[in-house]
Amino acid sequence: MNNQKFYYTIYGLTLASDYEFSQFVKLEEEINEPDIEIVYGGIPDFIEPQIKEGYYKGIKEDEMWFYNSAGLFYIHDRKTINFIEYNKGTIDDAAVFLPGLCLAVLLWYRKMLMIHGACLRINDKTIIVAGNSGAGKSTLTTELIKRGALLMADDVTGIILENGQYISYPAFPAQKLCEDQVEKNGLDTTSLKQVRYDLNKFEVSREDDFYDKPAKVDALFRVEVQDVPSLTKSEITGSEKLKIITDCIFINWLFNDTFKFEPDDMLRCIGLSNQISVHKICRNKDQNTLNEILDYIQSNV
Known part of the structure; x- marks a missing residue:
């Protein structure tokens, strides 16, 4: 992943993303304070020990993490989704789950x-x-x-x-x-x-x-x-x-x-x-x- 940011509008919100989504509606201008963000990396240290203990997800108020065969995802603060590839998945494999499940959880936290x-x-x-x-x-x-x-x-x-x-x-x-x-x-x-x-x-x-x-x-x-x-x-x-x-x-x-x-x-x-x-x-x-x-x-x- 490079350091380039991509900007979109989705569900009436502005989105800044480290990953490029070809299907999203693009914004040409840079957004300084986007409504939501998708960030590659930044998975907190507390998650991996829980995975080793046998957990596949963790949920607190307005915060959730989970992993599957493609990626590891951390949704928090009603604004941010952090993700990485995981197990045998690639970045592209993991990114498939961002527009559906991950955004659905984040937007639910935002009362949608x-x-x-x-x-x-x-x-x-x-x-x-x-x-x-x-x-x-x-x-x-x-x-x-x-x-x-x-x-x-x-x-x-x-x-x-x-x-x-x-x-x-x-x-x-x-x-x-x-x-x-x-x-x-x-x-x-x-x-x-x-x-x-x-x-x-x-x-x-x-x-x-x-x-x-x-x-x-x-x-x-x-x-x-x-x-x-x-x-x-x-x-x-x-x-x-x-x-x-x-x-x-x-x-x-x-x-x-x-x-x-x-x-x-x-x-x-x-x-x-x-x-x-x-x-x-x-x-x-x-x-x-x-x-x-x-x-x-x-x-x-």
């Missing part, structure tokens, strides 16, 4: 709701297509873009409460697609960057289909794969509406006695559920219901 789903702008409305891995979010997102939608975030949507409204801020103009989706859409894989931790996925630029302004969230569509005889789709009301939103939090698997879902986090989720419509779509993986789902989403925006 991080939803596991794509954010799209359709007919002057802002929607989230949410669901667990394998639910079909990328396929739906790609097809909605073909129908004229604009991308705001691919896999992690950031929402913050401002002046009584829940606002989604754009992430970056790129989308991760599986190889079969790349081939289906006639894209040449030789010109695409592979996602290093999952070589079956490719990074596709969406610069021409990107909405780069903050926007009030209007609806969330939760897509699930279940053993159902046929496609079901409905608007949700009552307590299940709130449950769907909390289930869609990108980092909800981290919540425990230390990394807590605090009362003010619940209040934000309640506030969001009161302001948006929530829909639940259950599909059978063996049935081709893509167009029916797309039509339902567009008719409910």
Whole structure:
């Protein structure tokens, strides 16, 4: 790594980074006081002894460290992510985890709701297509873009409460697609960057289909794969509406006695559920219901 700094805007914040992200929206001018920083190195000495004792992560208030097969990461002070390559990983391998998991944790500390789903702008409305891995979010997102939608975030949507409204801020103009989706859409894989931790996925630029302004969230569509005889789709009301939103939090698997879902986090989720419509779509993986789902989403925006 050299000493060059790269500057970006992401989720409505300025970012200074030691690592260059080709997919992020670049800022040409140098930022003296960025909102957030990504720093190569600077891992504190207290972490390595804990790893030797068998720990793979540590969490305190507004502070978290963890490691995996690619890198070692330290998130702290609601501002900074320190990272290095680790085990058999390279710097590029480790950097793959910065835009997703690491930023999601940091922005959660900054009181931003991080939803596991794509954010799209359709007919002057802002929607989230949410669901667990394998639910079909990328396929739906790609097809909605073909129908004229604009991308705001691919896999992690950031929402913050401002002046009584829940606002989604754009992430970056790129989308991760599986190889079969790349081939289906006639894209040449030789010109695409592979996602290093999952070589079956490719990074596709969406610069021409990107909405780069903050926007009030209007609806969330939760897509699930279940053993159902046929496609079901409905608007949700009552307590299940709130449950769907909390289930869609990108980092909800981290919540425990230390990394807590605090009362003010619940209040934000309640506030969001009161302001948006929530829909639940259950599909059978063996049935081709893509167009029916797309039509339902567009008719409910």
